[in-house]
Amino acid sequence: MALAFTTMRFLIPANAVAQDEKVSTAAGRDNKAAAAATAVEETNIRDEEPPVIFSFNEFFLPKTLRIDYLLAGDSKSEVAYFVQMKEEPHWGGPRKNLIDPFGFGTYRYSVNDSASNTLLFRRGFSTLFQEWKGTEEAKTIRRSWPMTAVMPYPKRVIRFTIERRSYETNEFELLFERFVNPADYFISRTKVTRYKTDTLRFSGDPGNHVDIAFLAEGYTPQEMEKFRADAGRIASYFLSVDPYSSFDSAFNFYAVESPSEESGVTIPGNDIYVNTNIHSSFYTFDMDRYLTSSDTKSMYDIAANAPYDLLFVLVNSKRYGGGGFYNHYGQGTVDHELSEIVAIHEFGHEFAGLADEYYTAQVTYSDFYNLKFEPWEPNITTNVNFESKWKNMISQETPIPTPREEQYKGVTGMFEGGGYLAKGIYSPVMDCRMKSNEAPGFCPACSEAIRRMILFYTDK
Numbered sequence: 001m002a003l004a005f006t007t008m009r010f011l012i013p014a015n016a017v018a019q020d021e022k023v024s025t026a027a028g029r030d031n032k033a034a035a036a037a038t039a040v041e042e043t044n045i046r047d048e049e050p051p052v053i054f055s056f057n058e059f060f061l062p063k064t065l066r067i068d069y070l071l072a073g074d075s076k077s078e079v080a081y082f083v084q085m086k087e088e089p090h091w092g093g094p095r096k097n098l099i100d101p102f103g104f105g106t107y108r109y110s111v112n113d114s115a116s117n118t119l120l121f122r123r124g125f126s127t128l129f130q131e132w133k134g135t136e137e138a139k140t141i142r143r144s145w146p147m148t149a150v151m152p153y154p155k156r157v158i159r160f161t162i163e164r165r166s167y168e169t170n171e172f173e174l175l176f177e178r179f180v181n182p183a184d185y186f187i188s189r190t191k192v193t194r195y196k197t198d199t200l201r202f203s204g205d206p207g208n209h210v211d212i213a214f215l216a217e218g219y220t221p222q223e224m225e226k227f228r229a230d231a232g233r234i235a236s237y238f239l240s241v242d243p244y245s246s247f248d249s250a251f252n253f254y255a256v257e258s259p260s261e262e263s264g265v266t267i268p269g270n271d272i273y274v275n276t277n278i279h280s281s282f283y284t285f286d287m288d289r290y291l292t293s294s295d296t297k298s299m300y301d302i303a304a305n306a307p308y309d310l311l312f313v314l315v316n317s318k319r320y321g322g323g324g325f326y327n328h329y330g331q332g333t334v335d336h337e338l339s340e341i342v343a344i345h346e347f348g349h350e351f352a353g354l355a356d357e358y359y360t361a362q363v364t365y366s367d368f369y370n371l372k373f374e375p376w377e378p379n380i381t382t383n384v385n386f387e388s389k390w391k392n393m394i395s396q397e398t399p400i401p402t403p404r405e406e407q408y409k410g411v412t413g414m415f416e417g418g419g420y421l422a423k424g425i426y427s428p429v430m431d432c433r434m435k436s437n438e439a440p441g442f443c444p445a446c447s448e449a450i451r452r453m454i455l456f457y458t459d460k
Contacts, residue, residue: 056095059113059120060152062207064088064304065187067151067160068297069176071129072144078133080162080176081144085187091152092206092307096459098122098152102452104353104376105326106130106165108172109149114157114179121151124353124376125327128284128292134367135285147328148300154182170373192304198228200235200253206307208459210351211252212238213308215299217331218276218316221259230314230334231255237340238347243447247454254306265291265317265333277302280315280331284323291321291331299329309457310351312343324349341437348434348442352449355380357427357435359417371424378449379434380418381426390428390445404430412444 068083098121100108105124112119129145132138149162158180163172180187203209214231216224235253238244244251260276267282278298284290293299293313303311313331315322320339322332324346332343348354355377369375374385381389383401393412394400402413409430418427418435427435432443442450 054118054120056098056152059155060091060095061155062091062095063153064091064150065153065180065182066300066304067149067178067180068300069147069149069162070144071127071147071175072142073133074140074142075133075135075138077142078164078175080147082176082178083146085180085184087153087187087189088150088192088304090206090304090307092211092309093150093152094457094459095152095207097456100124101456102353102378104378106376107163107175108165109151109160109162111151111154112159112161114159117159120154120158123149123151123327126325126349126353127328128294128323128325131368132285137285145294146296148296150300154180157181165376167367167370170370193301195259195302195305196224196257197305198231198255198257200228200232200255202252203249204252206252206309209252210247210250210454210457211254211307211309213254213256213303213306213311215256215278215302215311215313216258216260216316217278217280217293217313218260218263218265218274219257220261220263223263223316224257224259227257227314227316228255230316234312234314234334234340234343238344241344242441243451243454247451247458250454250458252307254308256302256305258302263316265315265319267319278313280313282319282321289321290323291315291319291333292323293329293331296329310347312347312350314343322346326350326353338437341433345433345437348446348450352446352453353377354434354446354449355419357418357432357443359420359422359425369419369421369425375419375425377419379428379432379443379445381414382424383414383426386414390448393428393444393448401426 066086066088070081070083072079072081100122106126108122108124111121160178160180162176164175166173216227219227239248258277262275264274265280266274269283269288278293279295280291280293282291284292299311311329315331315333317333318335319333320336322342324330326349330346330350332346333339371382374382398411398413400414402408402415404415412428414426415430416426419425428445429443431439432446433439433441434446
């Protein structure tokens, strides 16, 4: 589909630039030196320096530069390894809001103009690797996880950096740096492997709409009619739920028909192994309901058929489960009675950076949050900097902290329990879509985070 791109002028913080450092690990670094050498942003704090004005067309082309890399290490160390670069035909993201203003994510990647050091693009994100680092296995072996960064294709030489938020300081520390010349002949320009892509809903220019690409996983070529129906059903459900329903004209949905050799999904605990195109599997970290894939390369290869902002993998299975990671990917099964609810929960992680609000269910990782700091997720708090969260949504009559008592059911407050912990982390309501399948919907804090993200992706 041919798209018309216009020149837009917009603002970015003048001092929002990453400082020069060499490739390093996050482990064992001198925190004082890191603080002096690295630009640090506190969670949810916007830069207030005078902005620099530039246009999308001055620095970028309307297609994608994709950088594949590995995150590797163990419970104590971490490093990023470069894999490859690719040019892809579409850029579905905003052309005005290029710099993430939210401060969300355990990681972030940035693009600076090499000549001026001006920050041109930034995205926060989260990973499965960070969860694995909290498992018992990570104390005994090292592993690596494939990762992908996507950005509009630069016209000039850029400095690309990856940073990780330190558990000990809550500051971003440099993991990786590479200068990229857009004319480099080692940037792969091979044609995208073509899959039939159906436009389920088209509301307008991908540059100012939220573009979601559903990818088929565990569907054989003979099951593509079912996939299209499943994708249409999930898309319709998303737009039926508040606050998405208030912005239904802001979304484009695509269904990419990526067939698998076999139908279904791998379930190691049941001795079921299925040959699928994205290699999804239940029993992630030996948790029976946790459905993920480490094959993000295949995901992004498939998604390149559409001008996407976010990709969501639909898994052809009746089993309960899913997974989602901020600005990375989300997935869920399609044929369980709760599949639609699970999908919108996992999409909440992926799209708006929402945390899990439950605190009694089984998880296999520990020490996920350092309670000395305010978590970056918008719907939980340690009460370290509650003013930056939903405190202004709480009435004067509601006590803080708020008891989990019947009289406060449906009331916005600060209820202890959330983020996998019964003590030390607080959530906005007694029940929410990010806590349980029984909740009537998203709480006010989650809804506001989703609303803000929709406005960001639609260049508002």
